[in-house]
Amino acid sequence: MSAQIEYKTEAGWRRWLRRILASEFFVLYLTIAYVLCLSPWIPYFWSMGNLTDILSNTWPLLVIAVGQTFVLIIGGIDLSQTSVLAFASIVGAALICTSLEPYIFSKCVMWGWIVAEDGGILAHSTAGFVLAIAIMLGCGMFVGLLNGISVAAFRMPAFMVTLVTMMMFSAVALYLAGSENIMHLPDEFVLLGDSYDLVSVPMFIAIGVTILAHILLRRSLFGMQVYAVGVNPMASRISGVPVRRVIILAFVISGLCAAIGSILYTARFEMGRPTLGATMLMDVVGANVIGGVSLSGGKGKILWAVFGVLFFVILANTLNFLNLSFYTIDLVKGVVIFGAATLDVVRGRIAQAS
């Protein structure tokens, strides 16, 4: 309140600037400002096609980032999400593909019992299709469970644990598929990734997951416990918070979200890829951090992750349009992210001062 009294003595525009900087919508404002600054140079940005494109690039990344938010809030990090992407992608694609080329796959370990020339064992039936989706989600939850138990029960650092599971399950994906992509996915599945219109299946899935995650985190008992564990695990334990269960669940959610992301990407690619998402980690964690989610735990909102993802996706999109030479593109990206991070620090100071 005293700060507000101070505001009155300030010039109007400064007060306004201050309020923007201190706002939790800051990253969104930043993104909008960025787009406005660049749009004279990128005429196609506002085309319907491109907006659809931006959104369609947003949905899968958003789902994965939202899962990561849970783990970041409990003070952990989940590096293994990228391996879940590949692992679930291969398992799911193998189960439901409608045919496979024997000359490519006859040497792969799944040949003969999971996959054969006429496709995966769950192909060609609706129940099998649903089961395959469930198994994909299960793959993510399994990796999450493994992470969670290692962190919660064996007290291993999340960074270590998930680094190891990341390597392990990336390797499993490559091994299962014999380093090959699995093509020939059924049309019903491909539809799940179909995002060639503004309104699409991935949109409903991603928005659904995001809203659910938001409610879970801000309004449910579990959400309250996630924050409490992130701030102070010991105080939480003494206050009766089932700390281990909360940690395990957070990792399971992270894995589950990665698996949903895997479904969306796999369907969009129309193939299971053993290297899916291998380079996506920085986008997922980066989006959260740019959005304002703290790496040291206890601070973060789903909404922030949404803004962070939007920022990353729009940044990548506009950089595509700028027709920069390949050497400068990563440089520009680095400079922009650095600028955003610096502004975020400045903003943190201002928020603290007022």
Added chain:
Amino acid sequence: MDDTPIFQCNGVGKAFFGVKALDNVDIELRRGRVLGLIGENGAGKSTLMNVIGGFFPQDSGEMFLDGKPYRPEGTLAATKAGIGFIHQELNLFPNLAIAENMFIDDFPKRGPLIDRREMARRTTGVLKALGMDFPPWLKVERLMPGERQMVEIARVLASDARIIIFDEPTTSLTAKETEKLFVLIGQLKEEGRAIVYISHILGDVEKLCDDLVILRDGGITAAGRCGEFCVERMVASMIGRDIGSIYPPKTNKPGGEVALSVKNLSQSGIVSNISLDLKKGEILGIFGLMGSGRTELMRMIFGVDDYESGAVTVDRVPIRRSNPRDAIDKGMAFVTENRRDEGFLQSYPIVDNIGLVYMRDFIHPLTRLVDRKRVAGESVRIAGELKIKYASVDRQAVKSLSGGNQQKVALGKWLVKRPKALILDEPTRGIDVGAKYEVYNIINDLAAGGSGVMVVSSELGELMGIADRIVAMNRGEIIQVFARGEFDEEAIMRAAFRIHEDGMRIGSAS
């Protein structure tokens, strides 16, 4: 000694979140004199010192150092100007050596390199002056809390401060160390330094100080020569009213039924074969020295730590080992000794803290969502009952509250539902007289309402004031249990130290 003030502040004011923390405060410091600064927690003592120490600027008023305007840009500027600050909370780096801590903001250099030999020499010198005999390269984490406090003091002395501010320096010191500190303060006076001494221990203030300033709600309520004040007058000025006594009248009546029962609890090396019963409506004091196993025992009973054998029941229902949730579900509550690390979520507001324990009870039966409005309502109710002073229940971080109010939050989160058995470990450590009285009142009211309350304290006087029975512990065993009628300070002390007139060992009692 000349009588012109070395330091003055005139009409200093400061507000946080619109709440006035300081209002038009004037003080003067003189060479070779000790100014006692007392007041309840939240009265503005720390705020005033932080303004002087350069942590944040005042909103209004002016300060003068040596007659010249003084506006520190930051803590370093204040240190350079000759103001030394010994903090209430320990600000040392435990992973660094004593010598490194001493010179952390101004390493002696030889050329571009740090002169480690010079550091060692000066550190040894200052430590000697304080009567401490530690090697300068000893890591601070290997020191006891009291010793760490002395290192903090040594650090300020090493910087040649002309004005030295002691903020609650004795909370973690033993009686012997306190004695040493007072001798030291005497020397500092002789050397002509000006000293500010902030403390809740009014006896010490009376003994030590030359001048006195009493703050309440950010303003000065009384000031003058220390000799003009007796402890009663100090208290009256601090809390703005007379309190009949230090302890509220006891209104609780221990019942016959057992609220909490501990049977043959053992954990090798920590406690052995502990059995005790806490009756409904009873206040049971647990007294013991550091290392007597009292805190560890409480943690085992509540299920924070595991134990090897034994059983705990609440209201005759057995409690699972090492499972705080089970203990809570069966009606137990526990306020730990270390409230800063274990008591609450520092960076979160009151609502999130009050709601933490019984959040389940705020879930809407249909939507399964937390009813935050009800949590906020409940928080306001509890904050009101416990007289917590706050600016906002849902926006102000608990860490910005004063110590006493923080403790009330740590306590308040257990009071959403009436606990059957409540364990309080050092509930009044580091909080002021007024807040202490309020905590005693809360304890009494809870017991009067039928809860069993177990209070661990290292202040025997406090237990004698509020407890129905006192259990004396030593090295993991119960030595003797005293009923209220037979409270005898000397006898209880002897039991806690295991000294017996007849030289015989007293067996454990239940």
Added chain:
Amino acid sequence: MKCLAKTVLAALFVCCLAAGASAGEKLRIAFLFQDLETEFWVAGHQAITETLRGQGIEVIEFNSNQDANRQLEQLRSAINQRVDGIMVIPHDGNVAVTMGKLANRANIPYGVFNRPPSSKDIQAVVVVADNRTIAAAAVEYMCEEALKLGRKFTPAIVVGDLADPNAVERRNGFYDAVNNPKYKDLWIDKPIEIMSKWDANVLTQNFQSAMQANPDIDFLFTSSDFLIPNIKAVLAPLGKWEKVGHPKHVIFGGLDGDKTACGQIEEGYLDSTGVQDVFAEAEMLMNALVAAIQKGDTKPNEWLYDPGFALTHGNFGDRCQDMWGCKLMFEERGK
């Protein structure tokens, strides 16, 4: 404030229109590639961009940095920019198909460079090197050299990863030449196969044991030039790394035509290397694509084969300018 925002938005709108209008004059081709980590791709990238720009075509470059997902997103971006044609060095044959479907749907001519789509369901102009022919050309030259020496030889081939169609084709090309009845009296024994799995370490181990078992190997073909340094490391200690004409010279050929190969031919250690004519390929692809654009054919469907050539010790002076590895090497020297 609101007023200002409106003005800005209006200005932006005008800019967009203007930019949109001015873009229609020049042919615009999007060029998507995977990365520039290896020499071959640097050369390929250079060949394509130079060829296109040389024709006055605007090239919009997209580097996906080894991320297939990003390449897919970049393709969609390219489609949204309504380019006139798309040229891709895809991550793999499967991605080439997924991207092809999108390009077909958007009615933009689609060309694939070097990595053929794994299915012929899509309409695309595809340029691939004919590995078999190229390998055969290189090995043929080696055989001719061997004939000139008038003695018998112990032949060997370093095989790539046989899961890779390129490796299979190169091996086939080798046998095509060696089994030519013309050379049937050259050989002491059947060719010895040394597996490399496209891995330099695997090769070093296998090659070392092969040389121990058959110390007489004196006719060697490697399925890729990138393994030359490792082969040298094994041969040199045995005293078999000598120039053409030396009695202990191993008749040695490779395939790819990278910088190392160019240097080794120039110095005389390597007899021949099969070269993918990247520059010719780029030109073939561009011509086919531009032709389709000009005809208004939005779904050209055509497979073009690059017969390549063998750069040898004999024709080095004439043809080294056509080999991408040499071009890179000379450019570096020029600096």
